[in-house]
Amino acid sequence: MAVLVTGGAGYIGSHTVAALLERGEEIVVVDNMQQGHPQAVLGGKLYEGDLRDEAFLNQVFEENEIDAVIHFAANSLVGESMQQPGKYYHNNVYGTLCLLEQMNKHGVRRIVFSSTAATYGEPEQVPIREEDRTLPTNAYGETKLAMEKMMRWFDVAHGIKFVSLRYFNAAGAHAGGRIGEDHRPETHLIPIVLQAALGQRPHISLFGDDYDTPDGSCVRDYIHVSDLADAHVLAVQRLRGGADSAVYNLGNGRGFSVKEVVELAREVTGCEIPVRVEARRAGDPAVLVAASERARSELGWQPARAGLREIIASAWAWHQARPHGYEDERV
Numbered sequence: 001m002a003v004l005v006t007g008g009a010g011y012i013g014s015h016t017v018a019a020l021l022e023r024g025e026e027i028v029v030v031d032n033m034q035q036g037h038p039q040a041v042l043g044g045k046l047y048e049g050d051l052r053d054e055a056f057l058n059q060v061f062e063e064n065e066i067d068a069v070i071h072f073a074a075n076s077l078v079g080e081s082m083q084q085p086g087k088y089y090h091n092n093v094y095g096t097l098c099l100l101e102q103m104n105k106h107g108v109r110r111i112v113f114s115s116t117a118a119t120y121g122e123p124e125q126v127p128i129r130e131e132d133r134t135l136p137t138n139a140y141g142e143t144k145l146a147m148e149k150m151m152r153w154f155d156v157a158h159g160i161k162f163v164s165l166r167y168f169n170a171a172g173a174h175a176g177g178r179i180g181e182d183h184r185p186e187t188h189l190i191p192i193v194l195q196a197a198l199g200q201r202p203h204i205s206l207f208g209d210d211y212d213t214p215d216g217s218c219v220r221d222y223i224h225v226s227d228l229a230d231a232h233v234l235a236v237q238r239l240r241g242g243a244d245s246a247v248y249n250l251g252n253g254r255g256f257s258v259k260e261v262v263e264l265a266r267e268v269t270g271c272e273i274p275v276r277v278e279a280r281r282a283g284d285p286a287v288l289v290a291a292s293e294r295a296r297s298e299l300g301w302q303p304a305r306a307g308l309r310e311i312i313a314s315a316w317a318w319h320q321a322r323p324h325g326y327e328d329e330r331v
């Protein structure tokens, strides 16, 4: 039986494909290559196409014996979602509807879903627990919450069991050195800081230093992408074991401010990394830190690369080896 990975050519998807391959799983990847890189898919069968293309997706299910789906395929830029909410509803929400309809048609009853801390919005308390209020502050988070809710009703009606994994801030790169983070455009803090270290940017912009945090900059919970990948593998195993649907936070439970990230990156890279303080970015909560005890106890998940220095160092190895990301691919 194969695992279908939608969005498997993207950043977290490709690291999850690598983790599944390491465990000997048979894999089918579907990616429309809007953000994905074909070179990032280290194995399995790759289909280039869109979930919203009914004939295409039907063919993927017809041609393969799929027993579980891991669903990454989605747009994920907070800022863009505020400018173009329609794009997010169409690709994320309608795309998920198309996927669930096909799963139902073909009798596939397990789905692991790539969700986000953005479903919570401004937290009521920190660390954030899964049962806390979900009130997204941006259209991206709203669509991810809508996708979770849709899965709930497909479970009630059709018995499709889901595990929704709400990630905090993914960073780092695979130890093998062949895959890493390469977004176009890049908006995430750690790759931007490392691009500045490489001299590809004159400075980084620090979005707001007047938050109600110890040093005034925003605090986030950074988690290694390969630790996220491992959680997906465990979630598939849990569903195969007959577990009920569930939602899990994935984070290290420790927050770092933007200033602390920059300081650690200076230590890791030995580079200066100039910082320019700018206005706050719309929709940024001051502090996002996960309570991940449920994932630890129920999934048996244990982050193995939890230190921020280690996370930054692994991203730095990738950026140094591939300063232009997959454009530097020579194989």
Ligand code: UFG
Pocket (backbone or CB within 6 Å): 076, 077, 078, 116, 117, 118, 119, 140, 141, 167, 168, 169, 187, 188, 189, 190, 192, 204, 205, 206, 207, 208, 218, 219, 220, 258, 281, 284, 288
């Ligand atoms: N930041 C800067 N300068 C930059 C980029 C980011 O100061 O050039 C700051 C942001 O303001 C934020 C922190 O660095 O305070 C982290 O920003 P990222 O863009 O790296 O990550 P976010 O916390 O905004 O977003 C991440 C995911 C989203 C998800 C969100 C909430 O990328 O998909 O967490 O879960 F929605």
